[in-house]
Amino acid sequence: MPIEFRLLGPIEGFAGGHPLLLGHARQRLVLAALLVEANHLLPADKLIDRVWGDRPPYSVRNTLYGYIHRLRRALSGTAGVDLVRESGGYRLLVAPVAVDLHRFTKLLDEASHAEGSARLALLGEGLSLWRGEPFATADTPWFNTLRQQLENKRFAVNLDRIDLALEHGRYRDVVDELTDLSEALPLNERVAGQHLLALYQDGRAAEALARYDRLRRRLADELGCDPGRSLRTLHERILLADPVLLPGRRTPDRQPVPRQLPGRPRLFTGRAAQLALLDDALLEDETTGATAVISAIGGSGGVGKTWLALHWAHRHLDRFPDGQLYVNLRGYGPGAKPVHPTEALHGFLDALGVKPDSVPGGLEARSALFRSLLAERRMLLLLDNARDAEQVRPLLPGSPGCTVIVTSREQMVGLVSAHGARPVHLDVLSAQESHDLLAARLPATRLAQDPAAVSALVTYCAGLPLALSIVAARAAVEPHKPLEASVAELEHENTRLGALDDPDPAASIRAVLSASYSALEPALAELFGLLGLAPGPDISTAAATALIGGVVAEAAAALSALEKVSLVQRLDGDRFRMHDLVRLFAAEVAAADVPQRRRTAASARLRDFYLQTGHRADRLLDPHSAEVDLGTATPGAAPLALSSEAAALRWLEAERSNLIAVLDRCVQDRDHAAVWQLAWAMTTFNLRRGFLADDVAAWVEGLRAARSLGAYATEALAHRMLADTYTRMGRLEDALAHLQEALTLAERHGDVPAQAHAQIVLAQTHATGGDHRRAITHARTALPLYRQLGNTVWEARALNRIGSYAVELADFDTALSHCRNALTLSRGSNDRRGEADALASLAVLHARQADYPRAAELHRRALHLYTELGATYEEATTLERLGAVHVHLGEHDRASSAWRDALELYRIQGRHEDAERVTTRLGAAAGPGW
Structure with missing residues (x-):
């Protein structure tokens, strides 16, 4: 059954000609947002923002999961479409031609390469897909913005179609439509010109002249101006009954028209969003009469700025009947000296027919003459490879009608602020x-x-x-x-x-990047090189401060300066990244231009920034863990003073990839102490978030480092950490092997805390394997050791382990007393993690005793604490258990909602067996009898 989706009007879907049951309006918006991004991953957060805007419901994710589930059912069994869940979002797989919006875009692209009647037919076919207002009923900022962009595009395409129709003598097909358009847009001079021409071609010259006179009076009364040059010229030719205006005739050039654009780039691909931005800028010029539309296309060297500008310009040559001017300003280039505006203006004036002996000598005089010659002309100016805004300003026209495209590695903030430039940032291709x-x-x-x-x-x-x-x-x-x-x-x-x-x-690539590098001031050049040596995919302003050993304001200004010339790209907030090839080039110039001692000192400061801040973050997440002596930080490292547990979680989330990269660099450098200390700094976070593979990788290196150092306590710690994580992963044999090593080392050296910790992990390993009797024996061995140490936090955790294993052995009295004691001790020690674990164990106990209301309440309290702690690993497990309790209470919608949330977390954490189990439960929930 062929599938078809319609977005250019009411949101609809059809399979084999029969309508699909897509649900209510909001659910259809979810489908529409996915269809707009057809075959691309749409993150859940973006999907929520697009569908609900700033008014999401309290449980928006649960609501979204419900909509996705129902849409999957509506689309199931239909060939050619599939809605899939991927890490972090959703992807709707469908052929683009099955979606009218994408079919419209494809037809426009085909039309841009066609000529004559073929182009006219393609534009007409594209416009015929419209059935009204796109995304009817949608009212969120994203949909409203997209709707306006599409309406603007439709308007521009329709005017192109009318131009072609008039050119091919089909004036009777459009004259009535133009009458309506003229009434709706009485001050739009392009529409007015089309209408006058259609009337003249239809033998209604007197009516055309009368309409021109009414428009002239209205412009004078309302705007205080006369019609533009093009419209006035058309009026004069109608007065003279110019036969060239009749169908099939061409207007001879009355004077040479400059056509300076280089050739159209062959085989251009991608850049749909940027082309749309440029189209919008051109349309605004035509509909509002802006002084000048300047689109400053910014991006690093080699990213395709000139290709984009030329491709767009060649697509719209018909909009610039008075010609196109082009200059390569050589702002950046190997061995190139930037073109002075005076020189560029001389070339433009020559192209516009000014005799050499009539060209003024000074910059201001040339600029004034240039603006005068461009007045009332419809021309395109492509100012390529500009160095900065000062080089561009004298080349700008001063009156309506001209469109200016500026390409530069600079961001051209001055043009944006002072001249209303439309910034068009160009990133790498997907x-x-x-x-x-x-x-x-x-x-x-x-x-x-x-x-x-x-x-x-x-x-x-x-x-x-x-x-x-x-x-x-x-x-x-x-x-x-x-x-x-x-x-x-x-x-x-x-x-x-x-x-x-x-x-x-x-x-x-080297030559292109060298042009940008050679223009940097010495301090900026050094930071650029050092950034190439920094491990990790991105860097924060705080980390860059450590890299240069300066102050935050200095680093922030330097990063902004590098961003301005497109050598780094700003991410969210104060984070920056380099393109991979730019990073390699930066590392090369650092090796050549930055002395070794400065590179070594910078690397040490950056390492200590991550190490010291990481440990501060870990202490905020688990204040009851053992202290680690990191020694004195390298001067200038400037670690962050994180203020709260939430701030610690945010920092670790943002720096996760960088911490892993720094650890890897320390491994390469044989910096053994930093290796295991970094592994320790990340463990609490990794386990809470379920990043188990990351934790294993870190502690494998941590174990090697400990052995190289000959530090038994660190080696025992690494064995125990690996065992804990292997247990969570279900790799019980590996866990038991490491635990044996940890326990042997602890006993050999009389390390009581290490013995207690090894026993408690042994308990959990056996419990995971289903041997709860051995598990409870090991937990009871650990309990007196913790009491001997006076460690009430771990005493409570041991009590809770005993209680949770007793539940599995149906010893409910023991379970209740131990879990309650654990809860009391945890609260007394302000150990929220221990409190959450005890609540979760009590919830399981009450569920086993069929006290489902109490079990649900306790699960929700545990879930609240896990969520506050950012412990998504335990959050997922608790959600699955809560779903099962809801089933017993007959609350089937709540059960499905909890399981969907658990499933998403399981998939993110790579817990495949858990995900399969919950998927089976959800499948059964969707079946008959549920």
Whole structure:
């Protein structure tokens, strides 16, 4: 059954011509948001924001899961569509042509490459897909913005269609429509011009002249201005009964029109969002008469700014009948000196027909003459590769009608603030767009021979169009060279830039990046190089402060300066990242230009920043854990003074990847003490969040480091930590082997705390394996050891373990007394984690005794604490148990909701067996008899 979805009007779906039951309005909005992003992952947070805006319900995630579940049922059994859950979000798999919105976009793209009647037919077909207001009934900021963008696009496309219709003599098809448009938009001069021309072609010249006169009076009364030059010229030609205006005739050029644009980039791919922004800017110029629409396209070298500008410009040549001006301002380039505005203006004036002896000498005089010549013209100016706003300002027109596109590695903040520029940021291509770029340049058969090599090339080029083009060009000139040979040149970081090098500066990544680097002040250049040495995918302002050993304000200003020239990209808040190839280049220049002692000191400061802040965060998460002596931090490391448990969680979440990278760097540097100390700093967080693989990887290295140091206590700690995590992963044999090592070391050295901890982990390992009698024996062995140490926190945790194992042995009296004592001790010690564990054990006890109301209450209290603690691992387990209790209470919707939440967490945490079990439960819940 062919599937069809309609968004350009009421939200509807059809399978085989029959309507799909898509539910109520809000549920349809969920589907619409997914269809807009068809075949792309849409994170749950973004989906919620788009569907509910700033008014989400209290339990919005549960509501969303319910909608997704019902949409899956509505779409099940229909070929060609699938709604899948992936880590962090949802993806709706469907052919783009099955969605009218994407079919509309595809038809417009085909029309941009067609000519004459073929183009007219494609535009008409695209417009015929519209059935009214897009996303009817949607009223959230995201849908409202998208609706307006689409309506603007539809309006512009319709005017293009009318232009073509008039050009092909089909004036009778559009004259009535233009009458309506003129009434609705009485001051729109493009619509007015089309209407006058249609009337003239229809033999109604007198009516056309009368309409022009009414428009002229209205513009004078309401806006205090005359019609633009183009409309006045058309009026004069109608007065003269110019036969050239009749269908099929062309207007001869009355004077040379500059056509300076370089050729259209071949095989352009992607950039749909940026092209739409440029379209919107052009449409605003036509509908509001803005002084000048300036779109400052910013991005790093090699990201495709000029390609985008040229591709867009060639798509809209018909909008600029008075010509196009182009200049490469050489703001950045190998060995290039930026073009002075005076020189650029001389070239423009020459193209506009000004004789050399009539060109003024000074900048201001040339700029004034240039603005005068552009007045009332409809022209495009492409100012390519600008150094800064000061280089651009003298080249800007001063009156309506002209569109200016500026490309630069600078962000052009001055143009945005003073001239209303529309900033269009250009990031790297997505994996799919990167693949499409290669596919456009190489034969499909060659790509199909080695898809793994193609994927690797996409990965190593990291979405940079210039890198992808270099790879594709070299593959094209060496057709017999296997793609895997290109992969071999790129896969190693120390050879990757060399593989993308070339004597031609335009085809060399190093040359392009060198142009940006050479323009930096010395202090900025050093920070740029040091950033290339920093481990991890991104860096915060605080970490950069440690890197340079300065103050926060200094680092913030330096990062902003690097962002301004597109050498770093700002993420959310105060975080920054470098493109992979830029990072490699930065590391190269650091090795060449930054002295070794400064590089070593910077690395030490950065390591200690992460290590010291990580331990402060860990202490906030678990204030009852043992203290670790980290020694004195390197001067200038400036670790953060985190103020709360919530702040610690936020920091660890944000820095997780960087902490792992720093640990790996310490492993490479044989910095053994830092290795195990970093593993310790991350453990509480990893276990709470369920990042078990991360925890194992860290402690495997921590164990090696401890052995290298010859520190028995650290070695015993590493064995025990590995055993704890292996137990959670179900790898019980590995856990028991490490526990035996930990216990042997603890007993050999008379380390009572280590013996107690090993016993309590042994208890949990046996309990996980189903041997609760052995588990309770080990827990009872640990209990007096904790009492001997006077450690009430761990005494309470041991009591709770005994109680929870007693539940499994149906010894409910023992379970109740031990769990209650554990709860009392935990509260007295202000150990919220111990309190949550005791509540969870009591909940399981009451469920076993069929006291389901009490069990539900206790589970919810435990769940609240786990959520506050950020302990998503235990949160998932508790949600599954709570769902089972709701079933016994006959609360089936609540059960399904709890299980859906548990399932999402299980999948994020990689707990596949748990996820399968809950999936089965949800499947049974959806079946008959539920």
